[in-house]
Amino acid sequence: MVTLKQLAKELGVSISTVSKALNDSFEISEETKEKILALAKKYNYRPNNVAVNLRTRSTQTLGVIIPNIFNHFYTKILSGIEQEAKKNNYKIIISISNETLDSEREGISFFSNGSVDGILLAPSEETEKVNDYEHITDLHAKEIPFVLFDRYSDKVASDRVIINDFDSAKKTITYLTNLGKKNIVAVSLIKNLSVGRLRRKGVQEASSNVTILEFEDEKEFEEVFFQFLKTEKVDAIFALDELAGIIALNLARTLSLNIPKDVSIISFSQGILSEYSYPKLSTINQHAEEIGKKSVELILSRLKNKNKPTETKIINTALDLHQTT
Amino acid sequence: MVTLKQLAKELGVSISTVSKALNDSFEISEETKEKILALAKKYNYRPNNVAVNLRTRSTQTLGVIIPNIFNHFYTKILSGIEQEAKKNNYKIIISISNETLDSEREGISFFSNGSVDGILLAPSEETEKVNDYEHITDLHAKEIPFVLFDRYSDKVASDRVIINDFDSAKKTITYLTNLGKKNIVAVSLIKNLSVGRLRRKGVQEASSNVTILEFEDEKEFEEVFFQFLKTEKVDAIFALDELAGIIALNLARTLSLNIPKDVSIISFSQGILSEYSYPKLSTINQHAEEIGKKSVELILSRLKNKNKPTETKIINTALDLHQTT
DNA sequence: CTGAAAGCGCTAACAA
DNA sequence: TTGTTAGCGCTTTCAG
Numbered sequence: 001m002v003t004l005k006q007l008a009k010e011l012g013v014s015i016s017t018v019s020k021a022l023n024d025s026f027e028i029s030e031e032t033k034e035k036i037l038a039l040a041k042k043y044n045y046r047p048n049n050v051a052v053n054l055r056t057r058s059t060q061t062l063g064v065i066i067p068n069i070f071n072h073f074y075t076k077i078l079s080g081i082e083q084e085a086k087k088n089n090y091k092i093i094i095s096i097s098n099e100t101l102d103s104e105r106e107g108i109s110f111f112s113n114g115s116v117d118g119i120l121l122a123p124s125e126e127t128e129k130v131n132d133y134e135h136i137t138d139l140h141a142k143e144i145p146f147v148l149f150d151r152y153s154d155k156v157a158s159d160r161v162i163i164n165d166f167d168s169a170k171k172t173i174t175y176l177t178n179l180g181k182k183n184i185v186a187v188s189l190i191k192n193l194s195v196g197r198l199r200r201k202g203v204q205e206a207s208s209n210v211t212i213l214e215f216e217d218e219k220e221f222e223e224v225f226f227q228f229l230k231t232e233k234v235d236a237i238f239a240l241d242e243l244a245g246i247i248a249l250n251l252a253r254t255l256s257l258n259i260p261k262d263v264s265i266i267s268f269s270q271g272i273l274s275e276y277s278y279p280k281l282s283t284i285n286q287h288a289e290e291i292g293k294k295s296v297e298l299i300l301s302r303l304k305n306k307n308k309p310t311e312t313k314i315i316n317t318a319l320d321l322h323q324t325t
Numbered sequence: 326m327v328t329l330k331q332l333a334k335e336l337g338v339s340i341s342t343v344s345k346a347l348n349d350s351f352e353i354s355e356e357t358k359e360k361i362l363a364l365a366k367k368y369n370y371r372p373n374n375v376a377v378n379l380r381t382r383s384t385q386t387l388g389v390i391i392p393n394i395f396n397h398f399y400t401k402i403l404s405g406i407e408q409e410a411k412k413n414n415y416k417i418i419i420s421i422s423n424e425t426l427d428s429e430r431e432g433i434s435f436f437s438n439g440s441v442d443g444i445l446l447a448p449s450e451e452t453e454k455v456n457d458y459e460h461i462t463d464l465h466a467k468e469i470p471f472v473l474f475d476r477y478s479d480k481v482a483s484d485r486v487i488i489n490d491f492d493s494a495k496k497t498i499t500y501l502t503n504l505g506k507k508n509i510v511a512v513s514l515i516k517n518l519s520v521g522r523l524r525r526k527g528v529q530e531a532s533s534n535v536t537i538l539e540f541e542d543e544k545e546f547e548e549v550f551f552q553f554l555k556t557e558k559v560d561a562i563f564a565l566d567e568l569a570g571i572i573a574l575n576l577a578r579t580l581s582l583n584i585p586k587d588v589s590i591i592s593f594s595q596g597i598l599s600e601y602s603y604p605k606l607s608t609i610n611q612h613a614e615e616i617g618k619k620s621v622e623l624i625l626s627r628l629k630n631k632n633k634p635t636e637t638k639i640i641n642t643a644l645d646l647h648q649t650t
Numbered sequence: 651c652t653g654a655a656a657g658c659g660c661t662a663a664c665a666a
Numbered sequence: 667t668t669g670t671t672a673g674c675g676c677t678t679t680c681a682g
Binding site: 338339340341342345352353354357376378379380381382439 | 651652653654655657658659660
């Protein structure tokens with residue numbers, strides 16, 4: 001890679017003259033600028049990013065830690081983050097925690113050496129389960145700005161971008177009730193996540209008549225819920241996460257239940273499975289890309305003003321009705 | 326962030342002594358090392374990555390350009406890349422081209438300023454369509470090592486990690502033929518991609534009796550293929566991409582065809598849609614994570630030896646039979 | 651065993 | 667308008 005030094009030498013001018021010319025400084029004469037620009041172009045000069053970073057003490061890079069890259073919801077958030085970052089001339093470095101605390105700690109440590117200007121983070125399932133947020137609050141001491149998205153804890157004081165899970169769940173139950181549904185069952189595969197708890201609370205708040213079934217894993221869910229559907233009267237299923245929704249749908253079809261006549265299904269969505277399910281699931285759309293965009297906006301404004309009070313952005317959901325309702 | 330300078334000052338030693346001690350150099354006495362390490366720990370010292378990068382002229386970072394983050398296949402590759410990179414103490418920076426040439430160019434330019442040691446790249450659909458690879462071959466002039474994965478062109482001399490698409494398609498048709506299938510139709514939504522062409526060629530090579538239907542988009546596919554299934558005799562569908570497989574499956578079910586009795590379906594897979602389809606699709610598994618891992622291996626070995634001849638790694642597929650065959 | 655000094659490539663204050 | 671110089675934080679050669 002060609003450097004300022006080499007350009008300067010070849011033109012017989014000083015390094016700072018070249019630097020200023022390339023940054024279009026008013027101090028440099030048009031004539032000099034031109035010849036410098038020409039040579040820079042000829043050699044396809046690009047300022048060494050690492051050197052610029054060191055000198056300016058900013059990396060124009062954001063670190064992103066996501067729990068699970070196979071979850072379409074996070075992929076969409078990531079896409080939103082990437083777009084908004086690119087728009088603002090920021091790069092993103094990604095670390096995947098795979099829902100484990102260790103990996104998340106590693107990711108944070110990875111980012112805590114000046115590689116990034118700020119961090120966007122959705123805590124892992126394990127982090128939420130063991131309720132240990134020290135590695136995150138430590139970021140305050142390290143003076144690394146960060147934003148929590150999707151998942152958060154009251155233990156961590158920070159900017160946040162979240163979904164109104166509680167309200168969405170509540171409203172959905174009310175919606176089903178108004179439809180005349182009497183035997184609603186809510187199913188969940190995310191009982192350990194903060195969002196899972198919020199959604200469950202929303203359900204409970206809306207009605208005490210709803211049966212709530214929460215499962216550790218898909219297998220348990222399939223076995224137990226299959227029996228449940230076979231023996232109990234159910235006219236509506238509300239899935240608190242997309243996987244639960246899809247599996248419930250498939251189980252109902254296996255039992256030859258008529259959807260939506262016998263039983264309606266509405267599911268929180270991540271986007272892809274429900275879109276190509278058959279029949280197409282009615283979903284609560286979470287505007288994931290919006291979450292990503294807002295997270296970037298929030299961290300950038302935090303970067304500009306480190307001392308402003310923390311902010312919580314709430315992204316609203318939308319009920320997208322399709323063939324299962 | 327605390328620096329070497331500050332540690333040195335507080336202990337009344339030189340910067341280089343601190344540096345050496347922290348790097349566990351044999352030149353430094355145990356005693357000195359201990360007190361330096363203790364202080365570093367107390368202040369939670371972390372070497373400034375940017376400075377280290379500048380000094381060592383290596384960033385320990387790989388740039389990854391993927392065409393589409395919503396495609397589970399690429400997500401899996403990304404996961405493989407991330408794991409293997411982490412294992413080797415490399416970071417990854419991600420740029421998403423969204424299947425457009427412009428975005429891809431931008432990504433490459435983004436990475437061409439010393440931010441990364443090497444680039445992993447799957448060319449965009451548009452790049453393949455207009456057949457313009459100059460921005461990629463330019464990397465040779467810039468002396469930035471790169472590896473193409475999944476998609477490639479003969480126009481670009483480089484290390485590659487690819488799938489044996491041709492053979493897989495060929496073998497699958499043979500497999501269906503041996504099953505006694507007489508009216509096989511191959512469907513594709515990826516006719517413009519190099520892998521799409523390779524798979525089609527594999528089909529053609531295996532048998533001239535297979536009807537091949539290629540479509541521009543999902544809508545056209547749904548309309549045309551629905552009519553086709555209604556009017557033509559079909560006892561096996563071979564989908565050259567997962568989306569085509571899922572849609573074909575749903576269309577067949579809409580027509581109440583018995584699967585797999587009336588019609589067998591096998592599809593190239595990306596992993597997630599087929600896994601949760603009902604009934605579960607038989608797929609050609611592409612070992613995406615393996616592609617990611619091998620790509621990292623390849624670029625790292627290239628980084629070690631810039632002058633070795635280019636290498637092409639072929640990842641084999643596996644036929645995973647489920648309920649649709 | 652420890653320290654001084656150079657330098658990675660760049661920006662920017664200051665001097666000329 | 668241009669150049670000199672210092673310095674970002676670190677590694678490493680060389681001298682002591």
